[in-house]
Amino acid sequence: MEPLDCVFCAIARGDLPSYRVLDGDDVIAFLDIHPVAPGHTLVVPRRHAATLLEMPEAMAGPLFAAVARVARAVARAQGADGVNVLQANGPAAGQTVGHLHVHVVPRRHGDGLRLHIPSGPEATDRTAMAAQAERIAAALAAL
Numbered sequence: 001m002e003p004l005d006c007v008f009c010a011i012a013r014g015d016l017p018s019y020r021v022l023d024g025d026d027v028i029a030f031l032d033i034h035p036v037a038p039g040h041t042l043v044v045p046r047r048h049a050a051t052l053l054e055m056p057e058a059m060a061g062p063l064f065a066a067v068a069r070v071a072r073a074v075a076r077a078q079g080a081d082g083v084n085v086l087q088a089n090g091p092a093a094g095q096t097v098g099h100l101h102v103h104v105v106p107r108r109h110g111d112g113l114r115l116h117i118p119s120g121p122e123a124t125d126r127t128a129m130a131a132q133a134e135r136i137a138a139a140l141a142a143l
C-alpha cells in the first residue's frame with residue numbers, strides 16, 4: 001500500500017519535480033538532491049515498497065538491471081574510475097526515505113569519500129560462525 005505522503009511515489013507519479021535520468025515502466029532514476037558526488041543518482045521502483053525486505057521478488061530483476069545500466073551510464077557521463085552501489089533498509093541502517101531506493105555514486109581515485117565497506121577483525125570462532133550460518137540458512141528455507 002502506498003503511503004499518502006511518500007516523496008518517491010510523488011516523484012514517480014510526476015507530482016513532484018526531479019532531475020530524471022530514467023523513466024522506465026517499472027523503475028525510474030533521478031539525481032539525489034543532496035549529492036555526495038556530481039552524478040549521484042537514485043534508482044527507484046515505481047511501485048511502493050518500503051525496503052528491500054518488503055519488495056516482491058519479481059521486482060529484483062528489473063531493479064538490478066536498471067541499477068547496472070544506470071551505473072554504466074553514470075560512470076561514462078562522469079568519467080568515473082569506479083562506482084559504489086549502496087542501499088539502506090530501515091532507520092537503523094540509515095534509511096531516511098521510506099521507499100526502496102538504490103544509490104549509484106560515481107567515484108574518482110582520491111575523491112576522499114568514505115563509502116567503502118569496512119572490514120572487521122577476522123572471525124575465528126568456528127562454532128559461532130557455523131551456528132550463525134545455520135540460523136540464516138534455516139530462516140531462508142522458511143521464507
Ligand code: AMP
Nearest residue numbers: 007018031032033034088094095096097
Ligand atoms: P537514504 O538515506 O538511503 O534513505 O537516502 C535518501 C536519499 O534521498 C538522500 O540521499 C536524500 O538526499 C535523497 N532525497 C530526499 N528527497 C529527495 C528528492 N525530493 N529528490 C531527490 N533526492 C531526494
Ligand code: ZN
Nearest residue numbers: 006009048099
Ligand atoms: Zn512510495
